[in-house]
Every structure is written in structure tokens, then in C-alpha cells.
Amino acid sequence: MERSLLQWRLLPLLALIASFLSVFFGSRSYQETQGSKCSLLPHDHYWISSKRIVTPDGLISGSVEVNGGVIVSVVKGEDWFKKQRSRVKVIDYGEAVIMPGLVDVHAHLDDPGRSEWEGFPSGTKAAAAGGITTLIDMPLNSDPSTVSPETLKLKIEAAEKRILVDVGFWGGLVPDNALNSSALESLLDAGVLGLKSFMCPSGINDFPMTNITHIKEGLFVLAKYKRPLLVHAEVEMDSEIDDGTDNDPRSYLTYLKTRPTSWEEGAIRNLLSVTENTRIGGSAEGAHVHIVHLSDASSSLDLIKEAKGKGDSVTVETCPHYLAFSAEEIPEGDTRFKCSPPIRHAANREKLWEAMMEGDIDMLSSDHSPTKPELKLLSDGNFLKAWGGISSLQFVLPVTWSYGRKYGVTLEQVASWWSDRPSKLAGLHSKGAIAVGKHADIVVWEPEVEFDLDEDHPIHFKHPSISAFLGRKLSGKVVSTFVRGNLVFGEGKHASDACGSLLLAS
Ligand SMILES: NC(=O)N[C@H]1NC(=O)NC1=O
């Protein structure tokens, strides 16, 4: 009896307090939810905590404070509790890893013009689901190629309001603009983060290959802008295919013979004949040469190491498919594995891993280069005629981790290869680290959680059936992806609005 009397007296008081609190905090959360379709989290100011946060100072247990899309503090242990003055949302991720979002400097999103191959919406959805927070789009495979301010404008129009993660663009260095410094300057002024060229046919008619003079001249212009040149370094040479043996086009080894290591070595040797100009005091100081998707871990890599030793401004990337697969295991006619340069033998893959662990290869990229399934000729299985390009965008983090564990890969190395180094290459100094002042571009993932990449696994890029990674068991599940503080992917869902930013150099 006494108890219920007390209840009757207290209830109105509690109701009053509750309504006061709801006006006070409710109005704040109303403000915070405005525009929240960009984010699955209705907060602009929050903390995320975990036992494993990858920072530039190593792995810590602690918390990261995000406010207005930026990381505003990173604290060890329970200190966040003392620093937190108001009722700010805290998400405790427990043992899951908090790491800088991945920066993929090499992806072909094929939009505009070939959006039936890929596209900004599908490509950036896949990126978000894979923990990639920044993509730099390659200038070819879209139609037209990005080789002028006008064609860059078409890219920007195709990407605007359709991207879930941040997107920047490389421009093309092609014979048409390479010897015309004002044409190149206008492309760089329009905002491309750097240029890309091919030393062999690219497979795309409106993206012709450059010779060494084009590259040398291009570097002088890039020097003024302090932006890099990315190079597909293979050069056409005699094929080993005419050796009199059976050359079945459905055999992967036949394809491998058409692009031997000498193609990479020859191109890299030629390319490195002009990189001395990039040295301090050189005539192209400020320019930088980045060799994309290295496959040959022997002579080609030795040449790169030698050039670095002499002070040339040179870096090199390889891709998860070269680290995961070997020529020996590629099934007959399985053209999902066709790419250039080709996947080589298992012994070469071991050497690539060695070079990763030694730091001789600087970073990783996806080279996500899809097409429509018809051009992969999956039923024909003709390696010589099928489109060359691997589809991997969503899986690069678990692939790197799953195949790297046996070599002792650390979380810090993954963050260096996928975030720190690539963001520096692209000149994106607000990205690539969990540190105060950086964009809150963050992936939260569970390295120990295994999953099968089967038909039941949600895949967001346009053509899952052409991915060579399908059927693999991987380790490393992405839990949440934040782009500039917006939770763009969480618990298997994407934010409903595409609020990624365009990254234009100025
Ligand atoms: N055009 C194009 O995307 N080519 C890419 N595909 C590939 O496997 N290597 C490449 O350079």
C-alpha cells in the first residue's frame, strides 16, 4: 500500500523530468539527424572504442572521437571517459579492429560510357562494403577516356551525388596531350590527382600507348604540380608462343607465354631511364613515377630497387590477385583469372610476398577492372581472346589478410599498404591514418571471422560472376565503414544517400 502511494507521488515528477530531458536532448538529436540519410548513425559527434586501434604510433586499446566528419581526438585506455564532458554517443566495438579506411589508388569504374561494365553507384557500394573509403578512378575503360578538362567534367557529372565513398580521378597521359604542355596543364588545373599512361596497348582504342619521350616530357609538367605519373609498365616483345609446343588457348600457360617477365622488365628498364630527372636537383624534381600492378618479382623488382637506391622518386604497387593466386592453379578455360601483367608461378608469388614484407613493394591496389560477363568468354574459355581484368574491389582487405597471415603480416602493415602509402601517393594528406585532424575515414573489421565467398554472400559490384575470388574462404569481415564520419556501411546495410565527396586537386 505504502509502495503504491509513493509510486503515485513520484510518477508525475518522473514524467516531468523525462519530458524536460526529451526536449533538451531530443532537440539536439533532431539537429543531428538532419541529412542523416548520408549515414546510418544519427550523430555528428561520437566516440568509437576498441581494444585494437591501428594508429601511426602503433596498435592501441582506446577510443577515437569523431566530430563534424573529422577525427578530433584519439585516446588510450579509458581516458575517453574523463575527456567526455557531455552525453555523446559511444560505440564500443570490443575486439574488432579500428583502422584507417582503405585508399584504393587503382580502380576502373568505367562510368560514363561503359556503365554496363561497372559504375559509380555499384563500384562505390562495393568499396564501402569492403572498407575502402577512397577510390581513385583510372582514366580508361570509361567512354570517353579522361584525357582533357572536358572529359574530366563528364566524369565529375557521372560521379556527383552517386558515390558512397570519396572519389578522385587520374587523368590520361596519351600521345595527343603528352607533348603539349598547355593541354596537360589544363587537365591538371581541372583537378586530376596525377596522370596515368601505358607503355603497351591498353585494350581501349581511345587510350593509346605512350613512348618514353611522351613520358619524359609529361614528367616535366607534373614536376610543376608535384603530382605523380602512374605507369602500366609492359612493353610488347616477341612472344614465347611460337616455341613449337602445343598452345591451347584454353590453357593458362599459353596465355602466360604471351606476356613473359621480359615485357615487364623491358618496360621498367626503359621507364627508369628517365626517372633520374625526378631526383632532388633533377630537371623534373617534384614529379614522381609509380609503377602499377607489378607481377614480376625478379629482375623488374631489382631494377626498381636500384633506382630507388639512387634517389629516383619511384614507388611500386602490386595487387591482391598476384599475392593470392598462382599460374599452376588456374583451371583450364577459367578466364576470370586473366589479367595483365599475368599471374605468374607460385615461386614468383613467394618472392612478391617477400618483397611486401621487406618493404620493397610500397603499397597495394585492387586494379579492379571488370567488364560485362560476355567479354570474359567464360563458356569459350579462350584466354587469348577474353577481356583481361580482375574483379575484386569488395574483397581486397580480407584477401590481403587471409593470404598474408602465413607470412606474418601485421595490422600495421595492412594499414601502411592500403591507407598510409596510397594516400600519400595521391597527395591526399587528410586521409590515410587514425590521427587528430584527419578525415574520419575508418573501417572496423574482424580479422578472425571467416566467411565463404559463395552465392549467398552479398556482393555489390556489378558482375560478381566474373570474380576469380568467388568460391574462396576468406578471413576478415568488415563490420562498419565510415566516410568523413558518416556510417556508410554497417551490419550489412548501406546508407540510403550517396554522400561521398569528389577529390579534386587544387
Ligand atoms: N584496360 C584495362 O583495364 N586493363 C587492365 N586490365 C588488366 O588486367 N590489366 C590492366 O591494365
Ligand SMILES: [Zn+2]
Ligand atoms: Zn594496367
Ligand SMILES: [Zn+2]
Ligand atoms: Zn588498371
